[in-house]
Amino acid sequence: MSIRPLWLLVFFSLLPATGFAQDSSLYQADFPPAEFQARRAKVFDEIGSNALAIVQGAPAVNGFKVFRQSNEFYYLCGLEVAHAYLLLDGRNRRATLYLPHRDEARERNEGKTLAAEDAALVKSLTGVDAVAGVELMGRNWIGPLVRTPYPALYVPFSPAELGADSRDELLGGQAGITADVWDGRASREGYLIQLLRTRYPQFEIRDLSAILDKLRIVKSAREIDLIRRASQIAGLGLMEAMRSTEPGVMEYQLDGVARYIYQINGARREGYSSITAAGTNAWMGHYFHNQSELKDGDLILMDYAPDYRYYTSDVTRMWPVNGKYTKAQRELCEFILAYRNALLKRIKPGALPAQIMDDTAVEMADYLKRNKMSKPEYEAATQAALKFRGHLSHPVGMAVHDVGVYSNGPLKQGMVFSIDPMLWVPEEKLYVRMEDVVVVTESGVELFTDFLPSTIDEIEKLMKEEGILQKRPPSTVKTMAR
């Protein structure tokens, strides 16, 4: 890390600021401006002709971290600049971006970023109608307040997702702060709303989150391409982890293997921290310590996916540490796989999620009649799984637990969600799950991870291959103290 001594600062300040052209692109290449315009048009339709919507972009990162825009801001304009605001004016259906001004010293250090000075460029990249400095935002809101009726003002009430998070987790974090009577911070959204209320009491402030959630639940073709690629990379990571698994390996080393696969394939970050849980660690639903050594005879659960250009996935497999399933492991894992396949074949446009679960339970009850479990506790666990209603799981998109609801009506083309059949054997602290991400297509369903080994034979065969951990031990430092 470089810290610039004062003399260097003086030296650089004498340099001309022009011509600092940089090789990397300043703007994403996954979505054309027309797609962002179409998304904004839907927001205009929803808020009506006497309303404004304001979306606050992510704040500057605190520390030596790469900036990541919030999901909702990126969704509406694709711009990756900190402390930016997007104003959507329903009265004239115009979109305005408010950006901080150019900071030359910072650009000298980190490279060019888009600023208020790049108005023409930003307009052409994002398709917005106007670009201004953030200081003009307050002034431009006075206009609508000169005449009645005042427009309504929509802002997202739910916490903005900033990568490797989801709304449920973010609200949980806020609950932690609230429970601490000495940590008086409100949420960033709460502060914005409070500022708006005190500065502009005339506005009726309404929640924009519900509107954006409804848009985000159905994915476009370009979004589906990105989730497909995120799922493929997640699958490749799990395959490499299977190859690398053997007794004596640490959980975090498999995490390292998968992360390597993600990043050489162009994912810059994780969709969430990996759950790499051997033995009874899997019993904890969100075990993330990854500090245990893998033991002969145990099953390992690995649930991990990258953040690939703002889109993620959610994939889980379980496999035996020694490469051979025991008879008991085999019967439970086969049941879960059969469950997944039974769910999968029923997914298509128009199908009702509740009906899919009912019909699958009937089919799987029949499976249990044909395949007797070897122990009464397994019999109880599999019977209980028939009644569990969470096998069709959460939406997946820009967040792993993505926003919006799909389960209360007929499935629509473009909905993306995870299917994760699971069961619990409390007597053995045993938790078995398999998870894949699917998209509802025009006529049926696409399983993004169809190449990823799922059957006992496929997994056992793959595990015979040598993995990165065996072939490339990159360090003579065997294990660290932690």
Added chain:
Amino acid sequence: MKKLRLLIALALWITPASVFAQEGFPLFTHDFPPDEFAARRAKVYDAIGENGVALIQGAPSPAGYTRFRQSNEFYYLCGIEVPHAYLLLDGAARRATVYLPHRNEGRERGEGKMLAAEDSDLLRQMAGVDAVFGTDLLNEHLVRYAYFKRTVYTPYSPAEGFAMSRDLAFRAVADRAADPFDGVPSREGLFVQTLRARFPVIDIKDLSPTLDQLRLIKSPREIALLRKATRLSGLALIEAMRSTQPGIQEYELDAMAKYVYYRNGAQGEAYYSLIASGRNAWYPHYNVGKRRMEDGDFLLMDFAPDVGYYQSDLTRMMPVNGKFNPWQRELYGFYLGCYQAILKAIRPGVTAQAIKLEAVKEMQQLLATTKFSKPIYEKAAQQFVTNYAASAKNPRAGLGHWVGMATHDVGLDSGPLRAGMVFTIEPALTVPEEKIYVRLEDMILITDTKAEILSDFVPMDIDSIERLMKEDGMLQRYPRDTENNH
């Protein structure tokens, strides 16, 4: 006597680890024994005096699927890794009290056991603190200090978390302040405000300078962690030399380095990777990582892990095609001579200023004997030496920056170098006309007798780099997926 103390320490040491062995993960750090934390707190008691009370706020719950990481200062004083914890140090009683949230069974069911206010005995044993209470009692206990008008010291500077240093943490506060609609105050600012509002009678002072000065001198156990972090950073740079070739993406080296870090148990990155090929190296903190490397590029790589709350900070440069071309050889060669002159001059008992002056003499000789192929290169070399000589005139300018729990670590000291100080040097040679930027960076530890370069196993001479680059690297053996490439 000494032996007995050692035995007791050892016994305390083993008990908690074995009690919770069944959890599958450690509940408390193995890197420091309780008496090291107690010794650090004793220095705080000395600094704040009998009228003083120090109150340190731990890090909040992480937002999202991110692992919790305690703040540096809180970890430094007690090692407890629980969100929303408070540490109170009473300067008169010389007692340390920890306030923790109560047990949350729902969360433990999901994530595994977490230390809570209910684990009083265990916490006293592991962290060596004197008392443990629920956070709800902190208000009530502060009343006593308010009654006796004690001075409360609390850190005013931003707490450092994952990949954070104070300079950037202040910048983040400034960025928010510049945004007219971002009303989020700094956590420390709000804490001080809350304390003032609840107990206006208490005099509140800044604890940060006290903690900064303690953290400036590293203990042997801290040095062991810095050494491990440096070792991993260096192994990744060596592997980068093997893996680099035209056609690879900057981010692939980032992936490879993280594999080396995580495979060996690092808990994160010390900072974002600076992997800058071609003209990208012109930007000292270029962190985009999205360029395909080309034949003829000169590559800068600056990256290190966070190993058990301790960081490293190394930089190396290499030609992408494995062979230094004439201009790279000429400028890097000259720079390396100057750089080694600085390394050679560093030793205990001498100020940064004296070291710089000594190095400048050798740089000037080197300048006089080096032939440059272009006038602008000669000008750049002269400018480099002139600037370095000018920096030696400022008695407060250091050699680089401290490294410890933060990459740009805390502490102010411009006196003679003392044992236990750890820092990097990273002078930069620039040719603005061609946007060339040359920088190296090494980790230096001052011992009683010498300056030890912790990263000297990472080659920096041209021959060794070229030799390493001929070997096959990880990226060749485990290339990116070419099918279905988006």
